[in-house]
Amino acid sequence: xxxxxxxxxxxxxxxxxxxxxxxxxxxxxxxxxxxxxxxxxxxxxxxxxxxxxxxxxxxxxxxxxxxxxxxxxxxxxxxxxxxxxxxxxxxxxxxxxxxxxxxxxxxxxxxxxxxxxxxxxxxxxxxxxxxxxxxxxxx
Amino acid sequence: xxxxxxxxxxxxxxxxxxxxxxxxxxxxxxxxxxxxxxxxxxxxxxxxxxxxxxxxxxxxxxxxxxxxxxxxxxxxxxxxxxxxxxxxxxxxxxxxxxxxxxxxxxxxxxxxx
Numbered sequence: 001x002x003x004x005x006x007x008x009x010x011x012x013x014x015x016x017x018x019x020x021x022x023x024x025x026x027x028x029x030x031x032x033x034x035x036x037x038x039x040x041x042x043x044x045x046x047x048x049x050x051x052x053x054x055x056x057x058x059x060x061x062x063x064x065x066x067x068x069x070x071x072x073x074x075x076x077x078x079x080x081x082x083x084x085x086x087x088x089x090x091x092x093x094x095x096x097x098x099x100x101x102x103x104x105x106x107x108x109x110x111x112x113x114x115x116x117x118x119x120x121x122x123x124x125x126x127x128x129x130x131x132x133x134x135x136x137x138x139x
Numbered sequence: 140x141x142x143x144x145x146x147x148x149x150x151x152x153x154x155x156x157x158x159x160x161x162x163x164x165x166x167x168x169x170x171x172x173x174x175x176x177x178x179x180x181x182x183x184x185x186x187x188x189x190x191x192x193x194x195x196x197x198x199x200x201x202x203x204x205x206x207x208x209x210x211x212x213x214x215x216x217x218x219x220x221x222x223x224x225x226x227x228x229x230x231x232x233x234x235x236x237x238x239x240x241x242x243x244x245x246x247x248x249x250x251x252x
Contacts, residue, residue, distance in 0.1 A: 064179060076247070090239065101223050
């Protein structure tokens with residue numbers, strides 16, 4: 001996304017309502033960025049949240065619909081791993097949204113998304129558990 | 140700021156509409172998850188019912204704030220600054236974290252069958 005207009009921005013604090021002052025403190029001061037960037041950050045957060053929801057749905061589905069396929073131990077292990085991953089991604093999405101918002105307000109470089117390696121590693125671990133289980137079962 | 144000014148904001152990138160649609164997709168994902176929890180009802184008793192209610196409450200919160208969210212975004216684009224919706228972000232993220240945590244409790248607390 002490319003900005004074609006600069007943000008006028010306004011200093012934080014002043015005679016604004018208390019709720020806004022609390023929000024400003026959480027957001028780390030600075031100036032409001034271009035509104036399109038704020039909305040883009042919100043949509044990116046929502047994309048992460050839907051990723052967390054997909055992992056949540058996957059965990060429930062593995063637990064509920066694979067009783068005929070997997071042993072109870074492996075079913076519960078994989079389901080818990082997926083739900084754990086969903087919890088970390090949901091929490092990480094909140095922190096990422098906040099860190100990006102703070103960076104934009106203070107005009108500092110955007111932070112790296114640490115939830116990407118968490119998601120990649122988590123997905124790999126869950127896949128490895130399944131592969132090991134399938135290999136052991138067939139052997 | 141009149142309704143017409145909000146409705147006809149000057150953003151050809153349609154950011155308020157895309158943001159509302161992103162929330163809408165998230166709402167549908169939440170409803171889908173609540174339907175999946177139904178499968179746990181006959182097996183795990185009352186706790187899945189709590190999960191279903193929590194999921195639907197979150198989805199309902201998104202649904203009923205959609206109109207004000209679109210107006211807020213449109214007004215923000217027109218004024219050149221938009222207040223980040225920190226409450227909606229934290230409540231949504233927190234609710235999904237709690238759902239995942241309670242889901243784990245349900246699974247771990249149940250005996251191996």
